Amino acid sequence: MADTPEQILKDMKKYWLIGWILLGCTVLTVVVAWVTPSITIGLGIATVKAGLVAVIFMHLSDEKSLIYKVLIYTVFFAIGLMFLTLLALYDPIIAPSSRSY
Amino acid sequence: MGSGTSTAESANEHDHDDHHHDLPFIKKYLFSTDHKIIGYQYGITALIFLFIGFYLMMVMRWSIASPEKPLPGILAAFLNDAWLNDEGRVTGDLYNMFGAMHGTIMVFLGIVPLAFGAFGNFVTPLQIGAPDMAFPRLNMASYWFYFLGGVTMFASFFIPSGAAEAGWTMYSPIATTAQLDEPNLWYTGQTFWLIGMILLISSSLLGAVNFITTIINLRCRGMTWMRLPFFVWAMLVTGFLLLLAFPPLEVAALMQLMDRLVGASFFIPTGLNFTGAGSVDAGLLDVAGGGSPLLYQHLFWFLAHPEVYVLILPAIAIVGEIIPANIRKPMWGYKSMVYAVMVLGFLAFIVWAHHMYLTGMGNVVSTFFQATTVIISIPSVILLTCLFISLWGGSIRFTVPMLWALAFLPMFGFGGLTGLPLAFNFIDLHLHDTYYVIGHFHYIVAPGTIFGLFAGIYHWFPKATGRMMNSKLGHMHFWPSLVAMNGIFLPMMIQGMSGFHRRWYDGGLNYEQIAGQVLFEKDSIFAKLLSNVPGIESGKTIEMIDLNHVMTFSVWILLIGQFPFIFNFIYSIFKGKKAESDNPWKATTIEWLAPNKPGHGNFLSEPIAYRGPYEYSVPGHEKDYSPQFERGPDGIILGEEDPMAESEGSE
Amino acid sequence: MEIPYEVKPRPDTGLWNAKVGIWLFLASEVMLFGGLFSAYLFLRLGANGEADYFWPEGVLSVGFGFVNTLILILSSVFVVVAWLQLKLKNFEKFRFWMILVVLCAAIFLVNKGFEYAAKFKHYGIKLSDNSIVEGHGIDDTIRYEGIKEVTIDVARFNGEFLKYVHGEKPKFREILSTDAEGKPVLGDPIELSEREVRNIEDRRNDDLRKEHLAENDLMRSLKAKAMARQRLGQPISKEQESALDYNIIRWLPAMGVKQLSLVAEKEFLIQINRKKLRKSFPDSVKFRDQTSLKGTISKLTPGLYLEAIDRIDLRATDSENPETSSLVWKYLGRESPLKSQSEDGSSEGDKDHAAIGYNEVEQKAKDDSAPHDPQNEAEKAKKIFLGLREDVLAKAKAKDKEAEFGKTLNHSVLKWKDEDGEVLDSHAPILVPWDDVKLYSNFTPKWNTYYAIYFTLTGLHGLHVLLGALVLLYFAVFGKKLFDKDPEHMANRVEVGGLFWHFVDLVWIFLFPILYLM
The missing domain is CATH 1.20.120.80 (Cytochrome c oxidase, subunit III, four-helix bundle)
Known part of the structure; x- marks a missing residue:
């Protein structure tokens, strides 16, 4: 990232733009949830937003490789953690009787 | 630049950091930001906790071997009388409490702080040629979090409810419902345990951030990744294990705290019928339910398996430093060891469920975890094999640290190999929660890690104090410890395979079918041999249960074996033989460049790494060792053209 | 540096x-x-x-x-x-x-x-048939009358129950022992407090210990005598023989007094929120410090009262036919407990607890805010809830998505609107007898x-x-x-x-x- 004043002012414009996009996405999430409560869409928009924050605000678009390595390593295990459910619930020795309506 | 020939005396005369000595006592020794002082603080505190944990174990072992005899006065003296029954014997409750706290204290308050906190703090910055840790104040905070956590844990013995008693794993729902009949749930050992745990975890997280940053960013000139001593590599991996594995346990502790204190039911299933014996709360718990005990176990073991590697890696690392220095030849397969330790750091995160085979997981999951568990033995074996092969053709100096290091190798190997059967679901069904598991685990951490740590203490003692530890006393410490450790843990394997359960406080007295299995016939030579052990009548058939006496007897020998160490340690600080130079072992890594008793800032001149970490007996050199900080004979920096040019490296 | x-x-x-x-x-x-x-x-x-x-x-x-x-x-x-x-x-x-x-x-x-x-x-309240009602304005006061006997756990006593005694605090007499006819021998009247309990504990423990030591001494001397006689080959008495096997048992704090039973000078009553108690039974209550109070005539207040229901959830109910037989409909719309319940013959779950108007002032204050007709509101709530249910179920069936029925219903119930678009603005109250309360809590982790x-x-x-x-x-x-x-x-x-x-x-x-x- 260049540190000349011109570059900084340009960056500032970019950050405001991203800020507005994020606000827009938030409104979108609520509207979508109101129209059709879909988990996939909700989480999809959230992931996009989180990605924008991480990439632009946290300057991950322009970071040293060491930090990428640390983060990839971390995210791998964080995702692994999510599989707890899968391990515990979806591979039982005896299938639980399911109840339907 | 001097190559470490200045003596401790001259180093102290230099006094390059005058103002440091003007600091008041409190700032210099209590709230110090100097990594060495913090290392000492960690070390002393952890050693004290190790002895407390040892004491708890002695009480338990007494109860196992002689459940019908009152606890001897020497052990009972430290106890609240009310905890023993009316004949002065250990009760089941006390056994549970001590069992839980023995595990907690040894793992979280003893070994990890000693290995990672003390050795990591003291050695790492010195070995990479850094003046201090990257965040000195964070380092201090880390120690004080640890101290507070330790105090919280220890204080729980002295409150009316007694300390936590649900096993060191604190499985819900038993941990959630234990001590529920106290009027104030905040004021119970279980709650103290959770709060103490949160403090300890915070301490470890701060420590891990600090270590990794230091290793990444504070390496001295020329210290490229592949010139890092193996110890530093191991610390880096350990740091990552702590950094990423501890938060899930923090979550688990937090959730269990919510369960206990505000009646949440994260880990309490629907309709749990609580029948605590004689408790006023027998009956349905007044909670919503809907949670799952399995969730706790997953979160707990997600930490606790990497934690096992946190326990063992620093010890391997210490041994990895001591062996090359004492065989006067380079470490065999330095690169394979580095890669092995990295792979270990990765695989450690995906084997945790092998602790949970008995929770009813299906074939798919248990197959996966069996596979990863067996795979993880590969890097472990690589590490051990490299160390063993290093010995080949070396001119071995049997110094005291080397003795410990040499003993470490087979002990760790034995502990590791006995773990293999446990990796398999079908064998684990039989061995789960038996003494076999206890024996396996303790072979790794007791004669394994603790031997490694002792080796480290003897090895770096001159650097820290400027004096050598007495080697006669060192021998008196080593040999009884080696024999006694095996006397304690080898019989556990035998008992475990015959079905002895780890939670029997009477050592199996009430389980005749298992306890009464014949081990040695009356007239066999082993029976005659064992009849010399106090507690076993002579001329009788040796049954499985009689091994309890062997173990308990060994414990007393182990205790006696530690006295020379305690004496040696304190005596040598003040009166030990002065180290003849800054590099008494003639080792090659950079910490030996720093003056003995290094001041604030560590080095008298800027350290530069000119070569790899283990250049012993390089052909064509005068000396049999070429330290990293020693300029080559032709005056150019060996290795890469510009030490600062190389980048990239780890993960 | x-x-x-x-x-x-x-x-x-x-x-x-x-x-x-x-x-x-x-x-x-x-x-x-x-x-x-x-x-x-x-x-x-x-x-x-x-x-x-x-x-x-x-x-x-x-x-x-x-x-x-x-x-x-x-x-x-x-x-x-x-x-x-x-x-x-x-x-x-x-x-x-x-x-x-x-x-x-x-x-x-x-x-x-x-x-x-x-x-x-x-x-929220979870009823014993697993149906759930949620709302505002809870009254979980429990009142016990005619309490005379108090049992306290000496080690844990913290004097909490004294805070909830209505009116003047009575003096208590310690039950020292029982005489030949089984009547209790009482001590002097005392003001109960944490300190007083400690004093009693010390005094009693002193006595017990002296007794214990005296017995030990006696047995020890007997044993010594018996051993001496044995050594000399002299015959020993039966008493001495039993002493031979005797092991000296040391005094332990655990042998001290654990529980104290006290009798109040006069009957008293307590009024307390159910939450603060550890356990309640028709004739006694237990506090968190394990103090237990027992009355001779006791009245459990009729039940748990929730003033304004805003959500009903019957998805998990055990009732065969939730539309008609759920316990919710049974208790919904009951007028505030100001009125005697005995008029309502249909109620069966609360037979044991003869209901009498209680806590009148508080209830009145709540009712004054909006004059409403609870019975009518209950009818309306039921109609809306069931109407919605049928509506949603029909739609779900038409789309062949019965599995999603629960989710959609949950979504609709929140709006509380009937077919004509009339929104319910004042909600029905519910009074659930204690026996039918499985769990109740505010919307906290519990x-x-x-x-x-x-x-x-x-x-x-x-x-x-x-x-x-x-x-x-x-x-x-x-x-x-x-x-x-x-x-x-x-x-x-x-x-x-x-x-x-x-x-x-x-x-x-x-x-x-x-x-x-x-």
Whole structure:
């Protein structure tokens, strides 16, 4: 990232733009949830937003490789953690009787 | 630049950091930001906790071997009388409490702080040629979090409810419902345990951030990744294990705290019928339910398996430093060891469920975890094999640290190999929660890690104090410890395979079918041999249960074996033989460049790494060792053209 | 001594220390929240397999969450702007934007506070048939009359029950022993207090110990005598023979007095919220310190009263035919307990507890606010609920999506509108007899695992917001000194603080949909 004043002012414009996009996405999430409560869409928009924050605000678009390595390593295990459910619930020795309506 | 020939005396005369000595006592020794002082603080505190944990174990072992005899006065003296029954014997409750706290204290308050906190703090910055840790104040905070956590844990013995008693794993729902009949749930050992745990975890997280940053960013000139001593590599991996594995346990502790204190039911299933014996709360718990005990176990073991590697890696690392220095030849397969330790750091995160085979997981999951568990033995074996092969053709100096290091190798190997059967679901069904598991685990951490740590203490003692530890006393410490450790843990394997359960406080007295299995016939030579052990009548058939006496007897020998160490340690600080130079072992890594008793800032001149970490007996050199900080004979920096040019490296 | 690379990046890694540090710290934070998200997933997916528990959806106020999301995103923009201003060497502008960030944080936390407060005032009752009603205005007072006997656990006694004694506190007499006819021998009347109990404990323990030691001495001398006689080959008496096997038993605190029984001089009554008790039975209560009170004539108040029901959930009910037989319909719309229940012959669950008007003042105050007809409201509620249910069920069947029925119904019930579009503005009360209350709680972690994970997640996140805001405030207020000395160092610090702040924002971006919307 260049540190000349011109570059900084340009960056500032970019950050405001991203800020507005994020606000827009938030409104979108609520509207979508109101129209059709879909988990996939909700989480999809959230992931996009989180990605924008991480990439632009946290300057991950322009970071040293060491930090990428640390983060990839971390995210791998964080995702692994999510599989707890899968391990515990979806591979039982005896299938639980399911109840339907 | 001097190559470490200045003596401790001259180093102290230099006094390059005058103002440091003007600091008041409190700032210099209590709230110090100097990594060495913090290392000492960690070390002393952890050693004290190790002895407390040892004491708890002695009480338990007494109860196992002689459940019908009152606890001897020497052990009972430290106890609240009310905890023993009316004949002065250990009760089941006390056994549970001590069992839980023995595990907690040894793992979280003893070994990890000693290995990672003390050795990591003291050695790492010195070995990479850094003046201090990257965040000195964070380092201090880390120690004080640890101290507070330790105090919280220890204080729980002295409150009316007694300390936590649900096993060191604190499985819900038993941990959630234990001590529920106290009027104030905040004021119970279980709650103290959770709060103490949160403090300890915070301490470890701060420590891990600090270590990794230091290793990444504070390496001295020329210290490229592949010139890092193996110890530093191991610390880096350990740091990552702590950094990423501890938060899930923090979550688990937090959730269990919510369960206990505000009646949440994260880990309490629907309709749990609580029948605590004689408790006023027998009956349905007044909670919503809907949670799952399995969730706790997953979160707990997600930490606790990497934690096992946190326990063992620093010890391997210490041994990895001591062996090359004492065989006067380079470490065999330095690169394979580095890669092995990295792979270990990765695989450690995906084997945790092998602790949970008995929770009813299906074939798919248990197959996966069996596979990863067996795979993880590969890097472990690589590490051990490299160390063993290093010995080949070396001119071995049997110094005291080397003795410990040499003993470490087979002990760790034995502990590791006995773990293999446990990796398999079908064998684990039989061995789960038996003494076999206890024996396996303790072979790794007791004669394994603790031997490694002792080796480290003897090895770096001159650097820290400027004096050598007495080697006669060192021998008196080593040999009884080696024999006694095996006397304690080898019989556990035998008992475990015959079905002895780890939670029997009477050592199996009430389980005749298992306890009464014949081990040695009356007239066999082993029976005659064992009849010399106090507690076993002579001329009788040796049954499985009689091994309890062997173990308990060994414990007393182990205790006696530690006295020379305690004496040696304190005596040598003040009166030990002065180290003849800054590099008494003639080792090659950079910490030996720093003056003995290094001041604030560590080095008298800027350290530069000119070569790899283990250049012993390089052909064509005068000396049999070429330290990293020693300029080559032709005056150019060996290795890469510009030490600062190389980048990239780890993960 | 100076630590290298505190400000300038290290050439080969390209990073300065604090930047490596904060990213590592954030990595561990990822695992921390990862663990919690994983727990969320686990509980949520696991809940749908349970027969009597459904994951609540859409129960939080989206408005609060929405506003908070906007505020956090804005503050995130402000942080980067502040940082850039600092890089432009414009400290005053930096300070302005930073203070705005802290203000955002404050608004966020205040908002959160309102949201939490609302949860604490909202209650739910799970009935014994697993149907659930939720609403506002709880009355869980229990009243016990005619109490005379008190049993206390000496070690745990903390005098709590004395606080709830109605009127003048009676004096108590200790039951020392029972005489030949089984009548208790009473001690002197005392004012009961924690200190007094300790005194009694000491006194009694002294006596017990003396007795114990005396017995030990006696047996020891007998044993000595017996052994002496044995050695001489003389015959020994039976008593001495038994003494031979005697082991001296040492005195232990555990042998001391454990329980005290007391009798009150006159009968008294207590009135207390059920929550504060450990256990209650028709004729006795137990406090958390295990003090138990027993009355001769006792009255359990009729039941748990919830003033305004705003949601009914029959999905998990055990009733064969929830539309007609659920316990909810049985108890819904009962007029406030001011009126005697005995008029209502149909009630069976509360036979044991003859209902008498209680706590009249409080109830009146509640009823004055809106004059309404509970019976009528109950009818309406039932109609709306059942109408909705049929409606939704029919639609679901038509679309062949019966499995989603529960979810959709849950969504519709919140609106409380009947077919004509009439919105229910005052809601029916319910009075559930204690026997039929399986669990009741305000919407705190105790109520169900959803609120448990909601409070844990948002609480931990709120803590991060608070700490982050404090650090940023510190930069804004005290940063000038460092800025003047070394602006680059200051900019680095703010960057690190900003990274943490963005992470907090990032976590919230996920929290909002998973807790509020889905």
